Amino acid sequence: xxxxxxxxxxxxxxxxxxxxxxxxxxxxxxxxxxxxxxxxxxxxxxxxxxxxxxxxxxxxxxxxxxxxxxxxxxxxxxxxxxxxxxxxxxxxxxxxxxxxxxxxxxxxxxxxxxxxxxxxxxxxxxxxxxxxxxxxxxxxxxxxxxxxxxxxxxxxxxxxxxxxxxxxxxxxxxxxxxxxxxxxxxxxxxxxxxxxxxxxxxxxxxxxxxxxxxxxxxxxxxxxxxxxxxxxxxxxxxxxxxxxxxxxxxxxxxxxxxxxxxxxxxxxxxxxxxxxxxxxxxxxxxxxxxx
Amino acid sequence: xxxxxxxxxxxxxxxxxxxxxxxxxxxxxxxxxxxxxxxxxxxxxxxxxxxxxxxxxxxxxxxxxxxxxxxxxxxxxxxxxxxxxxxxxxxxxxxxxxxxxxxxxxxxxxxxxxxxxxxxxxxxxxxxxxxxxxxxxxxxxxxxxxxxxxxxxxxxxxxxxxxxxxxxxxxxxxxxxxxxxxxxxxxxxxxxxxxxxxxxxxxxxxxxxxxxxxxxxxxxxxxxxxxxxxxxxxxxxxxxxxxxxxxxxxxxxxxxxxxxxxxxxxxxxxxxxxxxxxxxxxxxxxxxxxxxxxxxxxxxxxxxxxxxxxxxxxxxxxxxxxxxxxxxxxxxxxxxxxxxxxxxxx
Amino acid sequence: xxxxxxxxxxxxxxxxxxxxxxxxxxxxxxxxxxxxxxxxxxxxxxxxxxxxxxxxxxxxxxxxxxxxxxxxxxxxxxxxxxxxxxxxxxxxxxxxxxxxxxxxxxxxxxxxxxxxxxxxxxxxxxxxxxxxxxxxxxxxxxxxxxxxxxxxxxxxxxxxxxxxxxxxxxxxxxxxxxxxxxxxxxxxxxxxxxxxxxxxxxxxxxxxxxxxxxxxxxxxxxxxxxxxxxxxxxxxxxxxxxxxxxxxxxxxxxxxxxxxxxxxxxxxxxxxxxxxxxxxxxxxxxxxxxxxxxxxxxxxxxxxxxxxxxxxxxxxxxxxxxxx
Numbered sequence: 001x002x003x004x005x006x007x008x009x010x011x012x013x014x015x016x017x018x019x020x021x022x023x024x025x026x027x028x029x030x031x032x033x034x035x036x037x038x039x040x041x042x043x044x045x046x047x048x049x050x051x052x053x054x055x056x057x058x059x060x061x062x063x064x065x066x067x068x069x070x071x072x073x074x075x076x077x078x079x080x081x082x083x084x085x086x087x088x089x090x091x092x093x094x095x096x097x098x099x100x101x102x103x104x105x106x107x108x109x110x111x112x113x114x115x116x117x118x119x120x121x122x123x124x125x126x127x128x129x130x131x132x133x134x135x136x137x138x139x140x141x142x143x144x145x146x147x148x149x150x151x152x153x154x155x156x157x158x159x160x161x162x163x164x165x166x167x168x169x170x171x172x173x174x175x176x177x178x179x180x181x182x183x184x185x186x187x188x189x190x191x192x193x194x195x196x197x198x199x200x201x202x203x204x205x206x207x208x209x210x211x212x213x214x215x216x217x218x219x220x221x222x223x224x225x226x227x228x229x230x231x232x233x234x235x236x237x238x239x240x241x242x243x244x245x246x247x248x249x250x251x252x253x254x255x256x257x258x259x260x261x262x263x264x265x266x267x268x269x270x271x272x273x274x275x276x277x278x279x280x281x282x283x284x285x286x287x288x289x290x291x
Numbered sequence: 292x293x294x295x296x297x298x299x300x301x302x303x304x305x306x307x308x309x310x311x312x313x314x315x316x317x318x319x320x321x322x323x324x325x326x327x328x329x330x331x332x333x334x335x336x337x338x339x340x341x342x343x344x345x346x347x348x349x350x351x352x353x354x355x356x357x358x359x360x361x362x363x364x365x366x367x368x369x370x371x372x373x374x375x376x377x378x379x380x381x382x383x384x385x386x387x388x389x390x391x392x393x394x395x396x397x398x399x400x401x402x403x404x405x406x407x408x409x410x411x412x413x414x415x416x417x418x419x420x421x422x423x424x425x426x427x428x429x430x431x432x433x434x435x436x437x438x439x440x441x442x443x444x445x446x447x448x449x450x451x452x453x454x455x456x457x458x459x460x461x462x463x464x465x466x467x468x469x470x471x472x473x474x475x476x477x478x479x480x481x482x483x484x485x486x487x488x489x490x491x492x493x494x495x496x497x498x499x500x501x502x503x504x505x506x507x508x509x510x511x512x513x514x515x516x517x518x519x520x521x522x523x524x525x526x527x528x529x530x531x532x533x534x535x536x537x538x539x540x541x542x543x544x545x546x547x548x549x550x551x552x553x554x555x556x557x558x559x560x561x562x563x564x565x566x567x568x569x570x571x572x573x574x575x576x577x578x579x580x581x582x583x584x585x586x587x588x589x590x591x592x593x594x595x596x597x598x599x600x601x602x603x604x605x606x607x608x609x610x611x612x613x614x615x616x617x618x619x620x621x622x623x624x625x626x627x628x629x630x631x632x633x634x635x636x637x
Numbered sequence: 638x639x640x641x642x643x644x645x646x647x648x649x650x651x652x653x654x655x656x657x658x659x660x661x662x663x664x665x666x667x668x669x670x671x672x673x674x675x676x677x678x679x680x681x682x683x684x685x686x687x688x689x690x691x692x693x694x695x696x697x698x699x700x701x702x703x704x705x706x707x708x709x710x711x712x713x714x715x716x717x718x719x720x721x722x723x724x725x726x727x728x729x730x731x732x733x734x735x736x737x738x739x740x741x742x743x744x745x746x747x748x749x750x751x752x753x754x755x756x757x758x759x760x761x762x763x764x765x766x767x768x769x770x771x772x773x774x775x776x777x778x779x780x781x782x783x784x785x786x787x788x789x790x791x792x793x794x795x796x797x798x799x800x801x802x803x804x805x806x807x808x809x810x811x812x813x814x815x816x817x818x819x820x821x822x823x824x825x826x827x828x829x830x831x832x833x834x835x836x837x838x839x840x841x842x843x844x845x846x847x848x849x850x851x852x853x854x855x856x857x858x859x860x861x862x863x864x865x866x867x868x869x870x871x872x873x874x875x876x877x878x879x880x881x882x883x884x885x886x887x888x889x890x891x892x893x894x895x896x897x898x899x900x901x902x903x904x905x906x907x908x909x910x911x912x913x914x915x916x917x918x919x920x921x922x923x924x925x926x927x928x929x930x931x932x933x934x935x936x937x938x939x940x941x942x943x944x945x946x947x948x949x950x951x952x953x954x955x956x957x958x959x960x961x
Binding site: 177178179181182183184185186187188189190191192196197200201 | 357358359377379380381382384387389390391393395398399400401402403404409412413416417459462463465466
């Protein structure tokens with residue numbers, strides 16, 4: 001009966017498509033993600049204090065004056081979490097775009113030229129995939145030297161292969177569809193069909209992957225900073241704040257609030273990515289409407 | 292429509308396939324000869340039906356005839372010009388007048404582009420209409436296939452299967468073709484949509500002097516559409532003839548079986564005949580006559596010698612030992628046992 | 638003869654982004670034992686939905702009204718486990734595409750015995766023996782070795798035979814076959830039709846055959862209902878209905894088909910336009926916008942399905958009443 005269940009799901013999707021914005025998880029993800037973006041952009045206006053100013057009594061628990069408390073050096077944790085968004089969110093956006101660009105280019109070339117280009121690039125991808133991402137990122141970051149920029153570069157190195165693989169697969173499968181063959185028979189060159197017919201059908205899935213990857217990137221970046229390979233003190237960064245908080249367990253607020261920041265941002269982008277996946281699904285948006 | 296004056300450049304038929312072979316080779320697998328030397332001629336303005344069960348190689352032959360797969364042997368001539376296989380470059384301009392329509396109207400249109408933009412592709416690539424005239428030409432094409440001009444602004448999923456198939460035909464017509472190869476254009480459609488598209492094809496062929504190679508598994512509908520029918524079995528042609536005489540007097544046992552399998556919508560409760568067995572694996576075709584293991588009339592010569600293609604009367608050909616005696620054509624079942632012939636030869 | 642399945646006033650409404658769409662709108666029919674009941678119509682006429690409703694397989698949110706008496710129970714009132722007990726055991730279902738209705742990763746034997754062991758409580762050996770028997774019944778060559786094979790090792794026709802064997806596994810009294818031959822070659826289709834005919838004769842199986850192809854219908858259906866846009870427009874005995882169609886739609890469906898016995902090259906006659914979508918059902922007779930015989934009353938009053946000369950017919954005009 002499992003196959004039947006599958007048929008029914010396909011049927012339902014074809015019949016009653018709900019717009020993405022009607023799904024509660026999509027709405028939640030979108031709202032939280034936008035909130036973090038706004039916080040990142042307007043941090044100086046939102047943050048009640050200077051994130052670096054060591055002007056308060058150290059290690060105060062959360063109160064009306066300091067909603068998230070203060071850390072061991074007397075800095076306001078709320079302000080540091082808010083400024084932390086300025087590090088994590090834009091860098092994640094930037095490095096995911098870079099990874100998607102590099103991966104998309106490599107995958108596109110592999111799928112378009114096939115043959116030896118395909119072989120070489122896909123073996124490279126396999127090579128990167130053979131390592132656990134955090135380990136590889138650590139190695140790269142350690143080799144390049146500590147610091148936020150190198151940590152971001154390390155993540156790009158780990159992240160591009162998944163785009164290469166997805167784009168290559170899509171270019172290959174879309175390239176073999178009958179509508180591409182029809183266009184070729186009408187006299188369109190392979191390059192023209194690549195831009196007119198193939199890539200637009202590849203864009204959706206890549207966009208979904210990139211959204212989901214934003215969550216990964218935030219997590220990896222925080223992870224590297226947690227390990228001391230990313231942001232350096234005194235910069236306010238979520239991962240290093242968690243690491244710092246872990247040393248002062250009795251002052252739970254120091255690690256918990258930046259941890260929650262990571263948690264909500266990652267969850268938001270995951271929700272958003274999943275909803276986008278449904279939105280771009282051929283079954284829901286443009287296929288199967290048989291009548 | 293600038294089609295009433297089809298330029299007859301070159302001599303010879305519109306499309307000519309001579310001993311075409313299509314071979315698929317995959318690493319780690321056996322070589323498969325999907326088409327094992329098939330010949331077929333489409334005269335100018337003619338509708339030729341190509342019929343056979345799935346797995347007989349008719350789709351491979353269709354793809355080879357437009358250059359989507361290379362022919363491993365033999366030749367494909369479009370208006371006496373060699374059809375070269377498709378490469379990464381744009382297809383030679385001379386071949387643009389040889390077009391193809393695919394079976395599945397759900398996958399043969401780009402789901403993300405408007406109909407109008409897809410129809411205008413050929414006009415743009417081939418420079419068949421100035422940019423400002425394209426819109427009018429697109430509407431003209433839609434009108435040709437019986438769709439309203441408003442269809443241009445819509446996406447493929449907004450149409451039914453039959454309508455999409457008509458759009459696919461319109462897209463092929465955009466290149467101003469003289470030959471259309473249609474791979475099972477009716478198979479995925481309802482009976483009523485089938486009749487609409489079939490009538491449209493006949494009408495277009497007559498009005499635009501289009502030659503059609505219509506591939507189908509349904510001999511009953513092909514008979515209504517085609518002038519000439521070729522029957523293919525396991526990569527080879529077994530019989531060719533005018534649609535009418537082929538239907539009323541099939542000469543090859545396989546043709547007879549195909550006709551016998553057609554159900555009759557007359558309410559009589561007639562149960563069609565099933566052909567025993569299955570189409571064999573083309574990687575391991577039976578020796579000699581490829582049909583002999585399923586043939587009800589097979590005798591020992593059929594498993595020993597490959598039948599030659601004989602011309603019967605003026606317009607018919609058949610490859611069957613039963614018809615090889617020089618006697619007048621007859622249904623395989625009505626023919627007396629061909630044993631004397633066999634003795635005469637041995 | 639008492640009917641095996643008796644459906645009355647079946648109405649199915651499906652949720653869409655713009656409210657409910659009525660895809661089946663008040664349908665009555667009955668299926669008699671050891672008979673093939675044919676449901677014909679174009680795609681989108683509600684023929685498949687009307688069957689899925691009986692098995693509780695409609696998409697979530699669908700609303701079903703009416704009554705479907707089967708073995709002393711009303712199928713439309715059964716829920717969950719109860720329904721599965723009846724539908725899994727006493728009703729078998731075969732779909733159009735044998736490529737997707739079989740599980741690609743399980744052997745034929747696993748798929749065949751799964752239901753038998755669950756619904757009939759058979760042991761492994763007994764289920765295996767029965768599976769071989771079933772494969773033999775649907776004429777799969779070498780049934781014992783076929784048990785260990787996977788679906789991709791079979792051709793389309795063989796897969797459809799296997800799908801039928803699976804549907805028959807628990808000894809159902811009713812088989813619902815939704816376009817079982819549409820994806821197949823005519824030569825293979827003939828074999829499947831003969832198989833269904835034999836099952837009906839030798840095993841007293843009742844079959845509901847859903848197809849758009851009246852030629853297929855003509856070979857094995859005993860009685861036929863013609864569906865159009867969620868309604869039955871004509872129903873009756875096969876020979877009556879196909880030899881002397883009375884509804885313009887039935888007539889049009891027949892004229893669209895190639896006639897193997899036509900002496901001359903009669904052209905195929907296509908029906909104008911396309912069937913309406915469930916959201917845009919025309920007023921009056923649903924067929925009137927496509928009907929060449931429509932008169933004014935057709936645009937206003939929906940004709941009821943009434944007994945007419947040994948059949949039931951829903952047409953104001955009845956243009957072929959005098960035989961013609």
